[in-house]
Amino acid sequence: MYKKQEIFEVKKFIVKLILLCFALVLADFIMGRTLKHYYFKINSGSLFHITFAIDSTNAETLVFGSSRAIHHYVPEIFSNELNTTFYNCGEDATGLIYSAALIKAVTARYKPKRILLDILPFEFSFDESDRLSKLLPYQDNPAIYPYILSISPYEKIKLVSQSYPFNSLVTSIISRNLSKDKLQTTEGYLELDGTIDSVKPLLSEEEGKIIHQKIKIYKDILTYLNQLHIPTYIVISPFYAEVVTSKSEVIAKKYCQTYKNVHFISFINRADYLKNYKLFKDFMHLNNFGAGKFSEELCEQIKIIEKKKGIK
Amino acid sequence: MLFNSFPFLIFFPLVTLLYYILPYRFRWVHLLIASCVFYMFFIPAYIFILIVTIIIDYTAGIYIEKTKGGRRRNWLILSIISTCLVLFVFKYFNFFSLNFEKIAELFHLNYPVGFVNIILPVGLSFHTFQSLSYVIEVYRGNQKAEKHLGIYSLYVMFYPQLVAGPIERPQNMLHQFYEKHDFSYTNMVEGLKLMLWGFFKKVVVADRLSIYVNAVYNNPEHHTGTSLALATIFFTFQIYCDFSGYSDIAIGSARTMGFKLMTNFNRPYFSKSISEFWKRWHISLSTWFRDYLYIPMGGNRVSKPRWLLNLFVTFVVSGLWHGANWTYVFWGAFNGGYLVFPHLLNTSSKKKSYSNNRLLKNSSTIVKVGITFFLTCFAWIFFRANSISESFEIIHRIFYNHGPLFIGDGRTILYGVTFLFFLLCVETVQEYRLLNNFSLFHHPNRKVRFATYICLSIIILLFGVFDGGQFIYFQF
Numbered sequence: 001m002y003k004k005q006e007i008f009e010v011k012k013f014i015v016k017l018i019l020l021c022f023a024l025v026l027a028d029f030i031m032g033r034t035l036k037h038y039y040f041k042i043n044s045g046s047l048f049h050i051t052f053a054i055d056s057t058n059a060e061t062l063v064f065g066s067s068r069a070i071h072h073y074v075p076e077i078f079s080n081e082l083n084t085t086f087y088n089c090g091e092d093a094t095g096l097i098y099s100a101a102l103i104k105a106v107t108a109r110y111k112p113k114r115i116l117l118d119i120l121p122f123e124f125s126f127d128e129s130d131r132l133s134k135l136l137p138y139q140d141n142p143a144i145y146p147y148i149l150s151i152s153p154y155e156k157i158k159l160v161s162q163s164y165p166f167n168s169l170v171t172s173i174i175s176r177n178l179s180k181d182k183l184q185t186t187e188g189y190l191e192l193d194g195t196i197d198s199v200k201p202l203l204s205e206e207e208g209k210i211i212h213q214k215i216k217i218y219k220d221i222l223t224y225l226n227q228l229h230i231p232t233y234i235v236i237s238p239f240y241a242e243v244v245t246s247k248s249e250v251i252a253k254k255y256c257q258t259y260k261n262v263h264f265i266s267f268i269n270r271a272d273y274l275k276n277y278k279l280f281k282d283f284m285h286l287n288n289f290g291a292g293k294f295s296e297e298l299c300e301q302i303k304i305i306e307k308k309k310g311i312k
Numbered sequence: 313m314l315f316n317s318f319p320f321l322i323f324f325p326l327v328t329l330l331y332y333i334l335p336y337r338f339r340w341v342h343l344l345i346a347s348c349v350f351y352m353f354f355i356p357a358y359i360f361i362l363i364v365t366i367i368i369d370y371t372a373g374i375y376i377e378k379t380k381g382g383r384r385r386n387w388l389i390l391s392i393i394s395t396c397l398v399l400f401v402f403k404y405f406n407f408f409s410l411n412f413e414k415i416a417e418l419f420h421l422n423y424p425v426g427f428v429n430i431i432l433p434v435g436l437s438f439h440t441f442q443s444l445s446y447v448i449e450v451y452r453g454n455q456k457a458e459k460h461l462g463i464y465s466l467y468v469m470f471y472p473q474l475v476a477g478p479i480e481r482p483q484n485m486l487h488q489f490y491e492k493h494d495f496s497y498t499n500m501v502e503g504l505k506l507m508l509w510g511f512f513k514k515v516v517v518a519d520r521l522s523i524y525v526n527a528v529y530n531n532p533e534h535h536t537g538t539s540l541a542l543a544t545i546f547f548t549f550q551i552y553c554d555f556s557g558y559s560d561i562a563i564g565s566a567r568t569m570g571f572k573l574m575t576n577f578n579r580p581y582f583s584k585s586i587s588e589f590w591k592r593w594h595i596s597l598s599t600w601f602r603d604y605l606y607i608p609m610g611g612n613r614v615s616k617p618r619w620l621l622n623l624f625v626t627f628v629v630s631g632l633w634h635g636a637n638w639t640y641v642f643w644g645a646f647n648g649g650y651l652v653f654p655h656l657l658n659t660s661s662k663k664k665s666y667s668n669n670r671l672l673k674n675s676s677t678i679v680k681v682g683i684t685f686f687l688t689c690f691a692w693i694f695f696r697a698n699s700i701s702e703s704f705e706i707i708h709r710i711f712y713n714h715g716p717l718f719i720g721d722g723r724t725i726l727y728g729v730t731f732l733f734f735l736l737c738v739e740t741v742q743e744y745r746l747l748n749n750f751s752l753f754h755h756p757n758r759k760v761r762f763a764t765y766i767c768l769s770i771i772i773l774l775f776g777v778f779d780g781g782q783f784i785y786f787q788f
Binding site for chain 2: 023
């Protein structure tokens with residue numbers, strides 16, 4: 001069977017491995033807790049913007065979505081036109097699942113007067129599972145946790161590590177804590193200056209496979225908002241293209257029709273936006289001029305819908 | 313199963329633990345089952361392709377040994393053709409079909425053969441080459457035919473090197489499956505260290521750099537030459553860290569069970585010439601082509617033009633081995649050209665410098681390493697670009713279209729460059745034996761070693777890219 005020397009080596013290895021594991025767990029714990037402490041002390045920049053949206057905003061009208069939401073919805077216009085307080089909860093490089101998580105977290109705290117959810121033109125074929133890591137620091141929030149689990153089947157185990165939620169955030173946490181910037185008052189909106197460099201429109205046909213998991217999440221969030229009686233507007237904001245053929249648009253519209261409090265508004269094939277390079281910064285984003293025009297037009301439509309439905 | 317996936321974190325300790333717990337006579341069965349499970353994590357049905365090639369080459373090996381004269385040769389040819397046929401059908405059929413179709417179009421001919429919609433089995437080129445090396449070695453009389461089907465299957469399927477090498481030789485591997493590997497503290501620790509270093513290279517460096525490379529190379533028409541040049545340099549390191557990282561994990565995981573796989577990378581970017589680069593890069597493949605293609609074609613024991621042709625053809629075939637795309641053929645041709653061209657100009661005479669001036673020697677080394685690195689970078693453009701026309705567009709932009717550098721998410725460049733610098737420092741110390749061969753992993757002070765393991769693990773946790781996906785060489 002096993003020789004004495006072999007048994008000795010096995011024991012030596014096991015002892016050292018246990019010691020190493022113990023030290024590693026301790027180091028991970030200290031590192032993770034420290035990063036967590038400083039993460040939630042940040043009071044400016046994009047990380048603060050997420051924390052503020054989840055924990056502090058109390059605006060009557062909220063917009064959720066990707067970078068398209070951040071750059072397309074001008075708060076002053078919404079505030080003036082709809083006579084409301086407004087906050088833009090959009091976040092770069094995210095999609096529907098991220099927005100759904102944020103909506104659940106915010107509505108668990110208070111009931112906004114209306115919600116605008118900006119979805120991507122090809123939302124249901126856009127795989128977002130590798131874009132949800134921004135939610136990891138908020139794992140303690142019970143409304144967000146279920147969405148974190150959709151990142152991968154092993155997320156629950158990965159979250160045993162205290163450092164993992166702050167993966168790739170170390171420099172941002174350090175720089176933001178050292179930064180002297182004060183709380184920004186842009187209501188989450190970031191304007192883009194300039195026009196698109198290339199005037200050749202992008203391929204505008206949705207070719208990706210539809211992800212049914214995202215449709216399920218979409219249905220769930222619509223049902224949830226409908227039950228809360230929050231007037232909800234699913235919006236597809238303008239896109240720089242020749243003409244857009246979007247399966248996602250058809251799907252999104254179809255489900256909106258089944259809910260009383262949910263309305264669908266799409267701008268992707270509006271003639272005054274298509275190929276109009278003066279309104280765009282790049283293929284996906286309107287510039288400040290385009291954002292202003294879009295915000296005004298959207299407000300008009302919302303007013304018409306609300307007037308029809310008798311919403312005050 | 314990917315080495316950088318969560319299931320592997322469970323699979324590896326479990327397989328290694330069971331390996332040592334099980335009695336010696338059951339270990340090969342255990343490893344074979346584990347290897348099957350490892351492979352079936354990709355597309356389970358493709359295990360049958362492996363089984364077919366295993367049975368063909370196993371049978372061929374026995375008959376090559378048993379028979380004599382022409383029949384021996386026939387068995388070898390049968391084995392080579394059938395193994396290559398599998399490779400051709402899955403990897404090259406569409407490529408050749410598409411090109412024949414274009415030629416037919418040129419001559420206004422009808423080309424009725426269609427496009428076959430199949431997914432390339434993971435690591436097909438690796439295990440077919442490993443199988444081929446077995447039958448050729450048996451034919452040459454350097455290796456006895458393996459009578460034990462299970463052991464032979466394990467030779468082809470041994471999980472650490474199944475999907476991306478190193479492409480082993482039967483003389484190095486087969487006997488190891490018969491040896492009883494007692495638990496060795498040294499093997500275990502050295503194996504784990506190598507794996508940790510491999511994970512660092514892959515998850516922290518390669519996958520981080522890949523974010524920038526993909527952003528730029530996937531839309532080259534929207535990027536300036538400056539960004540494309542940086543992306544090319546990043547790709548040069550990305551592919552090295554990706555593949556050598558894989559090799560380190562493979563060699564390390566085999567080592568924990570007492571198996572010794574061949575070295576696959578030896579700090580290739582410190583090479584002073586292209587020929588030296590190919591002695592340090594993907595060594596198991598370079599030596600495979602040397603032993604089974606270049607030398608059988610006559611190697612350098614023929615007339616000069618024939619020798620240079622042999623050299624060039626070997627590199628073109630090596631390019632095609634990587635993938636069924638003209639970009640890989642060009643990449644191979646460029647590397648072949650780098651070696652052939654100086655000989656055509658008669659400028660490759662080996663003048664030895666006897667200068668004792670250290671500064672002069674060091675400067676000469678830096679210049680040579682720099683030139684080799686530049687040439688390698690240039691060839692990688694073809695390897696990474698999506699098409700030949702795109703490759704030329706990228707080259708044109710690099711030289712003529714200067715402008716602002718694309719930053720994207722600033723963290724990509726910051727983290728990528730920082731950890732790449734760290735990696736290069738470690739490799740520089742190893743390469744030039746600086747600081748008395750200083751190594752944190754092999755430091756005499758136990759506490760320093762311990763701290764190194766913990767720091768590297770924390771770096772992986774904090775800066776690793778966990779959704780980086782598969783290894784580049786898996787597609788080959």
